[in-house]
Amino acid sequence: VSAAEKKRWTLNDFNIGKPLGRGKFGHVYLAREKRSNHIVALKVLFKSQLQQSQVEHQLRREVEIQSHLRHPNILRLYGYFYDQSRVYLILEYAARGELYKELQKCKYFSERRAASYVASLARALIYCHGKHVIHRDIKPENLLIGAQGELKIADFGWSVHTFNRRRTMCGTLDYLPPEMVESVEHDSNVDIWSLGILCYEFLYGVPPFEAEKHSDTYRRIVQVDLKFPSKPIVSSAAKDLISQMLVKDSSKRLPLHKLLEHPWIIQNVDPSG
Numbered sequence: 001v002s003a004a005e006k007k008r009w010t011l012n013d014f015n016i017g018k019p020l021g022r023g024k025f026g027h028v029y030l031a032r033e034k035r036s037n038h039i040v041a042l043k044v045l046f047k048s049q050l051q052q053s054q055v056e057h058q059l060r061r062e063v064e065i066q067s068h069l070r071h072p073n074i075l076r077l078y079g080y081f082y083d084q085s086r087v088y089l090i091l092e093y094a095a096r097g098e099l100y101k102e103l104q105k106c107k108y109f110s111e112r113r114a115a116s117y118v119a120s121l122a123r124a125l126i127y128c129h130g131k132h133v134i135h136r137d138i139k140p141e142n143l144l145i146g147a148q149g150e151l152k153i154a155d156f157g158w159s160v161h162t163f164n165r166r167r168t169m170c171g172t173l174d175y176l177p178p179e180m181v182e183s184v185e186h187d188s189n190v191d192i193w194s195l196g197i198l199c200y201e202f203l204y205g206v207p208p209f210e211a212e213k214h215s216d217t218y219r220r221i222v223q224v225d226l227k228f229p230s231k232p233i234v235s236s237a238a239k240d241l242i243s244q245m246l247v248k249d250s251s252k253r254l255p256l257h258k259l260l261e262h263p264w265i266i267q268n269v270d271p272s273g
């Protein structure tokens, strides 16, 4: 491990800046490490809330998993520390913020922009799966944008090493594949499904199985009730890719390395990546 991971950090090592966002378990602040002047994001979690929700083991797993991941499209977790009442995550700072805010602002992305994000995510997931890590929570809220506009997957709070596969339900169902909403065995193909959901949402501005009630979303997912609106106009190549990812039988979903060779990706992503 690098020196950064071994050191015992304290709040005194940082100047705290503006709030960057607030999540379910705590807030995120811009911060600067005093000695190196290195800019980071500091996520502050309340121990009481973590204990209440019995997620401490998940946090430990996230820190463990993240300490081994190094990829340009995965937000770094440099380390953590805690005091009497809080746990602090020292995170890479993504200067252009949250992707979902960008999606809300643009309503939906151009095919080129959507394809470049999907290709980056596919490369990051190929890397994770190569290390037997599945993220399991790929959704716009967990995607950030770096200073050069590059996409960063964040929040491995739900990730697991693929030998243990438990998951309790929380948050939106929209991105869950059939095998997870039916809580049967699942593997890294769950991330292919979620990437297909994301690709649809990048192009149409809404996830494909959205419905008023949870029960309707649940039914639309397990029936793979996939419909493409007539507006905005989306290429048949994009629809073909989405249709090959949102397949109920997880073993029949388009493998991520094949996704990178799909015509829609080739036509819309310049080779420099």
Ligand SMILES: Cn1ncc2ncnc(NCCc3cnc(NC(=O)Nc4cccc(C(F)(F)F)c4)s3)c21
Residues within 6 Å of the ligand: 020, 021, 023, 025, 028, 041, 043, 045, 050, 055, 056, 057, 058, 059, 060, 062, 075, 089, 091, 092, 093, 094, 095, 096, 097, 098, 144, 154, 155, 156, 157, 158
């Ligand atoms: C908003 N924003 N703008 C710029 C920017 N730059 C960097 N980061 C930002 N935001 C923080 C992104 C995160 C990365 N990793 C996270 N990890 C996490 O939140 N883990 C976590 C929390 C609570 C409970 C659990 C548990 F126990 F359930 F596992 C796990 S959050 C930024």
